Amino acid sequence: MRGAKSAKWVVGAIVVAMAATACGGGSNDSGKGGGAVFRLGITEPTAIDPVNAQESEGTLVARQLFTGLYGVNDDGTLKPLLATSSKANDKGDEWEFQVKPGTKFSNGEPVNAEAFIRGWTRGGAKASASDVGYHLDNIVGYEDLHAGKSDKLTGATAEGENTIKVKLSKPDFEFDKKTVHPVYSPVPKVAGAGDNKAFNDAPIGNGPFKMAGSWEHNKKISLVRNDDYALQKPAVEKVEFTILNPSNAATLEYKGFEKGEFDWARMPTPQLPVAKAKYDPQGEWIKFDSPGINYILTFQEDGPMKSADARKAISYAIDREAIAKGVFQGLQEPATAILPPTFKEVYKADQCTSCMKQDKAKAKEYAEKAGLKPGDTIGFGFNTGAGHEEWVQAVAKQVEDVLGVKIKLEPLPFKEALAKQQAKGTTGLWRQAWSADYPTADNFLTPLLSTSGINPDAAGKAQGDNRGRYSNPKFDELLVKARNTKDAAERTKVYQEAEKLAIDEDQAAIPTWKRTQYRLANSKKFSGLKLDFFEDPNIAEIGIK
């Protein structure tokens, strides 16, 4: 096949594409034609129906089409949308939400408590086989619904027209924050089951925008303003998503922005410094520390990373500052905690002592304690084709230089990389990253570091996200305690204590860089454009100049 044979050329082509855009020509930033159309490129989403919208492209579209109980402010605090009030009982396992009365879907159906429960039930149902359904798993009755034993989510009930009552399996004083995920959206009766293909391709929602025609797969998604929107109506009249080939999307977005065909763009990483020099002075350059983290996963059941001292030795040996300046050209910043600064309430810098500064003496000291000897071999795996090669090599070189050990790089394609990470008996280090689904510390600490986050199957394969298999009962207890703590300030302290235990004392993971995002935004035509908590442009909120 011509296609398959040429596969390796793609990478080459992209590199050249990046170089070519550097000298790419004239800029024409004014959008063509009247009316306020917001134009941007995305890659083909898996789904735009909230029942299975998952990656950022899918949830970006779903959030324009559907509005749920809460949104998120930039600092990670909740922004009420359709919820007028919410309260939990003293134990934290029963919640009550009041829904803004009298609002409608764009087909005229009412958005009431029942519509919300309909949406949640649809997300959890077996037939939907939803990848995001698990966000509902703490609601009583989810297990039976998900296993197909029931067609009801018994823990969620409507009382009157506008009251939702929720019973949780385990106490969670931050349940309200989970409802920001699109899978918690209300849906109208016409939605039908989760695998209703007509609705999947042209969802009818209650969001600031509605579909203008069906999803044209691999081509276009067009939205128009929903003039019956329940909240502040957007100034933008139309949104046009052009669907781009994923191997060349960033380049096409960047070129499209330069040509004036897009109002918003990502850039190929090597182009960032050039783009910044050009667009920062014009006020069209956006920087955002988003709620995510880059870190090094350590496999703790066996091998050289079994002891905390060995993990500290590695962490101390890394000069994060030098790599941030060198490899990343100052566009990435070292991380000293596993929680992101976007979570303003709970974030605490310098939680990881060994992350603060490279310390060769301490690195050697800990290596000796751990029995790591010069000449020992440590594996360091990463997935290829995602731009990790350079910094991974830099880290390996630093660790080798400081500790005298041999770092064996293990580049693997994504699928194989995942299988290796999940397999029992894998040792050494692995490159890893995480980003938030909702603004809670729990969304980082539980999946990544708790014992329940390992979730091994019969063969010992880790099915959860804690693939390093860190397990400390004391840490698990702290997480349970936090979830059971009603007072927000008190809870924050417990989370910080848990983070300190896992990241500092046990060095269960090695934080490396914050997750910093850059975009180009047409601020000549639109005002107030920024990246929101979910790394999306805030299309519904912007003004027109």
Next chain:
Amino acid sequence: MGKYVIRRIGQMVIVLFGATLILFACLFVLPGDPVGSLGGDKARDPAVIQQLRERYGLDKPLVEQYGTYVSNLVQGDLGEDYTQRREVTEVLSPKLGNTAKLAVAAIVIDVVLGILAGLIAALFRYSFWDVLVTLLTTMAIGFPSFVIGMILQSQFAVNLGWFPLISDGSFNSLIMPAFTLAIIDAALVARLMRGTMLEVLRADYVKTAIAKGLPRRTVLLKHVMRNSIIPVVTYIGISFGGLLGGALITEAIFNWDGIGFALVTAIQQQNNPIIVGVVTYGVAVFVLLNLLVDLLYAVLDPRIRLS
């Protein structure tokens, strides 16, 4: 000839079944789980993995899976793709249409440019035009197609704005990718045409024809052209088959939604129904084109008999 065509089509059916069987066996032994991951850093819910395995019959033995696949295939059902869960036929048909459009456009440019250039170069051997053709074809063959694509794009789409940057399938957006694909092949066709034509021009039957006093036009069209075009037809047939298999790089540069990229993505995702669908289609096209070329031979050269 009717019998010959029927026999060839019979062979084609066997080839197709063989191809799907081999593919199935190969895909089955690949490491990794087709529905085991999402393609991101997050783990997939084990319950969902189990549901999808059941839904797509991945928990059944290979033989049974293949049986189901073939019985569905006979009814024109290629299954459901693993990521978006859409019908494979629905996913692939616009892509096949786009690929065919691009392939036809490229082949037309190929034939027109290549044959004309080759003809001129051969007829006016060692003239300025001949040297120019040699020079240009050498350059065209030397340039990788993605470089040509990038240059065309930044000049004509970004700088001059004559063509859309992002293809929408329209005629206007077809021109740049078609040229990108055609340039190298046109150069090869030109060279092939020039070479064979010079050979034919020296052949005895051409001398005879001229000696008989036939007009130059008749000699060129009836004897020279017809005889020198046979290797060119073979080459174009193969090249067209390749183009119909998708053009990965050109698709990526111009955002042309064809099957080349669909196949590569499907392989990375282990999206087996798409892989089997695309490859089966590719094999069918190749076999059909071969048949077409063989039939064309008979038309062009009366000495070739099909039986």
